[in-house]
Amino acid sequence: MVKYYMLYITYPALQRLIGFKSRSPIISLYLDTSREKIARGVHIKIFKDMAKTIRAKNEEKSSVDDSLRRIQDYLRFEFRRNDKNGLALFTSLDAQLWEVFQLPEPVPDALVIESHPYVKPLFAILDRYRRFCIVLIDQRKARILELFLGEIEEIREIEGNTLHQVKTSGWKGYGEKIHHHIEESITRHFREVADTLLALLRENHFDFLLLGGTEENVSAFLPFLHTSLKEKIIGTLPVDYKADIQEILRLGKKAERKEKEERVGKILKRILEEKTKEGLVSVGLPSVLNALNFAAIQVLLVAEEYREEGYKCPSCGYLSLKEGDCPHCKKKMEKKLDIVEEAVETAILQDAQVEYGSKGLLKDFGITGLLRFRPPHHA
């Protein structure tokens, strides 16, 4: 059995889960693992209660039973909190699936059995976070930190060559020589930091870069950055190189919220522009589902709380709001309690960019998207 234990959820892992197909039922478990829940063992009791309800409803008893027992053993004997407030677990012993993710935020408790993993809560969390690289630059030192999923970690510390204290009084021209030496060592240091950042970008791939330090140092450092790094810069942090890590985290999170707001704002603006000129845009659920059926969605913007019932073809994945047979396979479509979730999953599988927006922002649309091309039956 392939087992994955991951502290962090990644986009490829999410795509792998959504694409996971099996004839056996798959159990998806979400648990709030905040400190007080774990301390009192509440999470195990909650799981047992949910499992009882599921057992009573489920027909394929034996395989589901085995999987549920395996989860219970895991929670009792193996699970470590690792300072994470949420847990997402996907398993089917028959399908050789066992994936565990620990999440920064608490998630509402849920136990779901379906033919595929239930990933919506996981995606909603992943959507809120991007990987941020933070560099605090000084003329001789630099700190590189990573902010991801609400947590900050110091990943590198770079110290340039130490400059010896030299008395500059006396010799004419000597001071100038020292000045030159200092400039050279700063240049070397900046170059080293820039190279390290580039290597980190290639290894870890981060989405955004934040620069911190004095204004003077930051602007002196900027020209050393490779174009691919410059493109990642979304702002500067008003902190000293020696700043406390909690302060860096606070400012980093603030920059993160601002970036998300701006990102959604920009998409919304493009959508409104396209809408005015009746361009490449889908507005509202019927139009978006049609576009997804033709893999025409490039960017999908969804109100976080938006839910609708609908239908999906079990064979080709055709999405519809109307009951009946799939127009392609002529198979009877299955009823889905939340077709919006199916739409989000389909879009992720089609490599579309998916963004959640606040309900207020999207109250007129619920769901909307930018199109790669104009699909047939577009309205």
Ligand SMILES: [Zn+2]
């Ligand atoms: Zn079909």
